[in-house]
Amino acid sequence: MDSHHDDPRLTGEHLRSIDAPTGTVTLVGVVHDHPASAFRVRTAVADRAPDVLALELPPLSLPLFERYAEDTRTPPAFGGEASAAIQAASTDRVVGVDGPTLPFLRRLAAALYREGGSMGTVRGVLGGLTSVAKNALRCRLAASIAALTSVRLEVDSPVSYAVDRTDSPERQAESERAQIARARAVMDTFEPSRATSFGDDVRETHMVDRLADLRGEGDVVAVVGRHHLDRVAEGLSERMGGDADSDR
Template structure:
């Protein structure tokens, strides 16, 4: 571990690195809106200074998070880890790697057809897709309004935790660890529905493919949900023909 990463919020359990022909893809796992995650992405983006910053966001949602990142406060008040990462980046190449997009929709439809899911699964997948699309369009509208006015719309209420950015690294890291463990415990007890598992699989495959498309473009930092970190890393490494993603 690098010396500058001697911080409990920056342990290898949250970071994966995969070599490409022209650089390294560094995957940063986050808990949405958590102060430890915001600190982690700011530190990794600053340290790596990547040619590309990739975020687990639909491309249509990016403008509002870019506006949030213009905040004079560090990290920005709104936008969680995504706007914190954008604020820390020096590159102008910031990309969204999640759906919905037309390629994502084609992948979703093809996978549904190939796997022949039940009517209940298909309905659940389409309901989730419609919900995500609605939120994406709301983000796009907010970004368009922010681009021509001084109004900054809050598209999602920030998640609050029993810790904030004023607390020390150990307290933040411990709280974040409890959030991750609690989420895993819930998943162990309540197996996700087929629609949820199916949607996650398509999203992770789509994000890995998007990242693989940057293989010749230099260093990349990708910010993804902690729940997706290992599976995206495994799929990306398989596409690049590597020997396995390593903890940074």
């Protein structure tokens, strides 16, 4: 991304690159629906032209975001950074690397068994999983309806911010940094529940395994939530025997 080296939305704090003989995995950290994040993924995907585009989405949800990416507007009006990444991709190999999937559920069940956690933790984990699964099914249904009709359904209302894509790169970057700082402050003040942290651990391990497998197909660009970025990068570095370098 040398041609954009002065753009504050593309700093190394949001990008990690892990090299292996079979391919490079570039992780792009995002704040959901933020215009700076949408710009970052569009730029990373267009510049790197990966063999595989991986998104932090359940595979069930992916067809809806592919429909959103067919928008003639750039970036697409719906689907946030995920549809923006798909629209910018030159590859047809686009995959969702989040749960729920059967391998993810097997991993979750095994982890719960090993954990031997309280019933409260189990209920919390299963409650969160149920919510995610219902949303993924709604996305798949909306994609099916869109494929059969001219109706385009928006499953989730986009998050709104005080800036949009027409604002300067500096304002967008400042807004995004402030959003990340607020999220971190909340996490520092309020310890996440064991169910939440447990669920994140399983999701991140699952994403690491999926991305490690996908790099066998060539170069990968993976779009992940900013709060997952460092842990997924560390896990991939351990799996692939490389360093998780900040990229620019």
